[in-house]
Amino acid sequence: MSPFSSLDAIALAEAFASGRTDPVQVLEQALEQAARAEHVFVSLTDARARREAQASAARWRAGQPLSGFDGVPLAWKDLFDVAGSVTTAAAAVRRNAPPALLDAASVSLLSRAGMVCLGKTNLSEFAYSGLGLNPHFGTPVNPFSDAQPRIPGGSSSGSAVAVATGIVPIAMGTDTAGSIRIPAAFNALVGFRASSRRYSRDGVFPLAHSIDSIGPLTRSVRDAWMIDELLQGRDPRQAPPVRSLAGQRFWVEQAVLEDARVEAAVRANVLAGVQALRTAGALVEMRPLPAFQASLALIRDHGWLGAAEAFALHEALLDSADAERLDPRVRRRLEAARPMTASQVLKLYDARSTLQRQLVEELDGAVLITPTVAHVAPPLAPLEADDELFVRTNLATLSLTMPGSLLDMPGVNLPSGRDSQGLPTGLLLSVPQGEDARLLRVARSVEATLANC
Numbered sequence: 001m002s003p004f005s006s007l008d009a010i011a012l013a014e015a016f017a018s019g020r021t022d023p024v025q026v027l028e029q030a031l032e033q034a035a036r037a038e039h040v041f042v043s044l045t046d047a048r049a050r051r052e053a054q055a056s057a058a059r060w061r062a063g064q065p066l067s068g069f070d071g072v073p074l075a076w077k078d079l080f081d082v083a084g085s086v087t088t089a090a091a092a093v094r095r096n097a098p099p100a101l102l103d104a105a106s107v108s109l110l111s112r113a114g115m116v117c118l119g120k121t122n123l124s125e126f127a128y129s130g131l132g133l134n135p136h137f138g139t140p141v142n143p144f145s146d147a148q149p150r151i152p153g154g155s156s157s158g159s160a161v162a163v164a165t166g167i168v169p170i171a172m173g174t175d176t177a178g179s180i181r182i183p184a185a186f187n188a189l190v191g192f193r194a195s196s197r198r199y200s201r202d203g204v205f206p207l208a209h210s211i212d213s214i215g216p217l218t219r220s221v222r223d224a225w226m227i228d229e230l231l232q233g234r235d236p237r238q239a240p241p242v243r244s245l246a247g248q249r250f251w252v253e254q255a256v257l258e259d260a261r262v263e264a265a266v267r268a269n270v271l272a273g274v275q276a277l278r279t280a281g282a283l284v285e286m287r288p289l290p291a292f293q294a295s296l297a298l299i300r301d302h303g304w305l306g307a308a309e310a311f312a313l314h315e316a317l318l319d320s321a322d323a324e325r326l327d328p329r330v331r332r333r334l335e336a337a338r339p340m341t342a343s344q345v346l347k348l349y350d351a352r353s354t355l356q357r358q359l360v361e362e363l364d365g366a367v368l369i370t371p372t373v374a375h376v377a378p379p380l381a382p383l384e385a386d387d388e389l390f391v392r393t394n395l396a397t398l399s400l401t402m403p404g405s406l407l408d409m410p411g412v413n414l415p416s417g418r419d420s421q422g423l424p425t426g427l428l429l430s431v432p433q434g435e436d437a438r439l440l441r442v443a444r445s446v447e448a449t450l451a452n453c
Contacts, residue, residue, distance in 0.1 A: 002029040005166030008220040009072045010239065012169055016060045016071050023060070023071030023116060027053040030073045030118055033167045039138030040158045040167070042078045043085055044119035049073065052116040059114065068226060068237045070114030075162045075171040077155075078120035079127060080104045080214075081203035089205045090123045092136040093322045104203025106172065106214060106231055113230045118168055121158030125327040127174055127207045128310060128334065130182050130398040131383060131390070132157030135327050139384075142186055142377045146421045150377040153183030153397070156217065160187040163217050170223055174214050176207045176306050178373075178401025184217050184413040185372035185426025190447070191217045191413040192224040192440070193404070195433050199231045208309035210349075211405050221412065221444045228440060242448045243441060246281030249366040250274075255288040256400060262374040265419035270371050273416050273427050276453045277446065289368060291359040295403035298351055303340055305348045305406060311337035329390060356407050360432045367442050370400055372413045372426030400428070408433040412443040414450060 004012055004021055015021045027049055034041050056071035065071070081087050081100035088094045103111060111117060122137050124130075132154030133139045140161040142150040152161050156173030160183030163171050173180040175193040184191025192215040199214055206212055216227045222239040229236050252274055257267055278284050314334050317323060323331060374396060383390050404411050409430040416427035429446060431439045 002026070005029070007169060008218065009069055009169040009223045010220070010226065012072055013068055013070065016065075023053040023056040026071070027073055027116055027118070030167050033165070034118060034162070037140070037161070037165060037167060039122055039134075039140045040161050040165075041075070042088055042090060042120045042122050042137055042158070045082060045085060045117050048084070049116050049118050052111070056114050056116065066112070066114035067230060067235050069230065071116060072170065073116040073118045073168045074110065075118045075121045075159060075168050076107060077123055077159050077171070077173045079123065079174055079205040080107055080120070080172060082107055082117060082120060085120060087205055089126050090134050090137050091125045091326065093317070093325045100203070102203065105200035107203070109231055109233070113235070121156070121162055121171055123157055124155035125330045126314070127155040127176060127179055128330045129154045129394055130178050131394050132183060133380070133383060133390070139380060141380065144187065144377070144423055146423070149380045150423070151186070151380050151383065153186035153377060155179040156183050159217050160184060160189060163187070163189055163219065169219055170227060171217050172214060173217055174204065174207070174212060175405065176212050177304070177398050177405050180215050180217060181372050181401050181411055181413040181426070181428060182397060186377040186424060188415040188424035189217050189219065189413070190221050190224055191215070192228070193411045194228070194436050195410045196408050198410070198436055206313060208306035209313075210309060211306045211408070221414075221440065221447045224412070225440045225444065228436065239444070240441075243445050244281065245277060245445050245449060248282045248442060248445070250277060250282055250284045250369050251289055251363060251366040252284060252286040252369045253289050253292055254286045255293060256370050259374070261396065262371055263376065263419070265376065265417070266371045266374060266425045269417035269425045270369065270427050272453060273450050274369065276449050280449045285366065289362060291355050291362050291407070292368065292403055294358070295355055295406055296399075298348070298355070299402055299406065302348060302351075303337070303344065304402065305345065305352065307333070307337035308340045308345045308348070310334060311340070329387065352406055356433060359407055359409070363432060367439070368409075368430045370428050370430070372400065372428040373397055374400060376419050376423035376425060404428070404430045410436040410439050412439060414443065414447055416450065
């Protein structure tokens with residue numbers, strides 16, 4: 001690995017500015033690593049990346065970078081259109097789809113900021129699993145695996161592994177039920193799920209139109225903050241300073257944390273983080289949050305709204321001969337929503353609106369803390385072999401991120417520690433819809449506090 005492979009994107013750009021390296025050198029190293037990385041990438045955009053890196057290197061030599069991230073390589077989950085590349089959504093039925101004519105809106109924005117498009121990363125087929133397994137394109141192995149290969153988390157599996165293994169400092173993902181936050185937790189990364197309408201989703205292959213969100217997987221909150229700025233058309237050249245947590249209010253979801261299904265290491269690491277926040281002067285309340293508990297109950301008792309929207313999107317495919325070419329597990333999940341009635345779905349929309357208003361009132365400015373996932377990354381082989389185990393594990397893995405998705409809560413996963421086998425755990429910070437900027441400011445301070453634990 002290059003000495004620059006462990007840097008976050010802001011530090012890498014500082015290395016460009018100082019002349020310690022340049023975008024071409026960094027790109028060539030990234031391309032070499034990507035070519036060796038099994039099942040991480042669906043495709044590489046070598047020619048485009050080299051053109052972009054060479055142009056960026058010239059700008060840095062002239063002292064005229066396009067943005068604070070000019071020349072930084074990044075990867076895109078293969079749901080984002082990249083001109084000239086097929087958007088497969090990691091589905092065999094889309095291998096021979098026509099190449100995209102235009103970049104997705106987000107790809108275009110970051111390209112105009114000078115970032116270098118390395119390629120398209122692997123995912124669960126149609127982004128419809130929290131585990132990251134894919135029988136068509138292979139499954140990238142979690143780089144923190146012990147003696148047995150472990151899952152990367154999904155659906156943004158390739159994006160997470162690309163960052164965790166040092167290929168790129170940033171990879172873009174999507175999140176409908178946890179697909180950024182879960183792989184971030186399993187791979188010791190920062191993962192930011194933005195409010196669903198914060199960024200344009202033009203040119204992004206959908207799953208559930210009212211729940212889908214896009215966002216970055218990064219090595220630092222400041223990188224996620226910078227991507228957020230660039231995707232909104234702003235051009236900051238450095239991140240703002242870390243703020244004190246004195247007086248900042250947090251609400252720890254006590255009922256979730258005390259649930260027996262939460263592994264001991266996950267719980268202990270969240271509690272250690274909470275103690276660090278209190279030491280830093282934060283005001284931390286620990287008790288059940290009624291709106292969050294009601295969301296868990298709504299999903300459990302009345303179904304997942306995202307399932308109804310995903311079925312509607314793929315109904316024609318499911319009714320065609322090509323349905324036989326789908327991942328059987330994805331096909332079954334999609335078909336499971338066929339019996340949902342229109343009245344059932346409308347009631348879910350109404351319940352969501354009510355719970356969103358309730359959440360704002362209850363939190364009253366506090367930031368919610370939960371574990372991101374109740375367990376560490378499980379072994380891969382048993383999940384590949386056992387359909388029932390896959391179903392149970394997928395549901396367990398998604399369970400704590402689905403409420404935030406339903407309520408459109410922006411969320412940031414922060415690495416919270418490791419278990420006794422060295423497997424990462426995650427802590428999730430969430431706020432009500434639309435409060436993304438506040439969340440990122442608080443997350444930077446929490447990140448700094450946890451680093452000093």
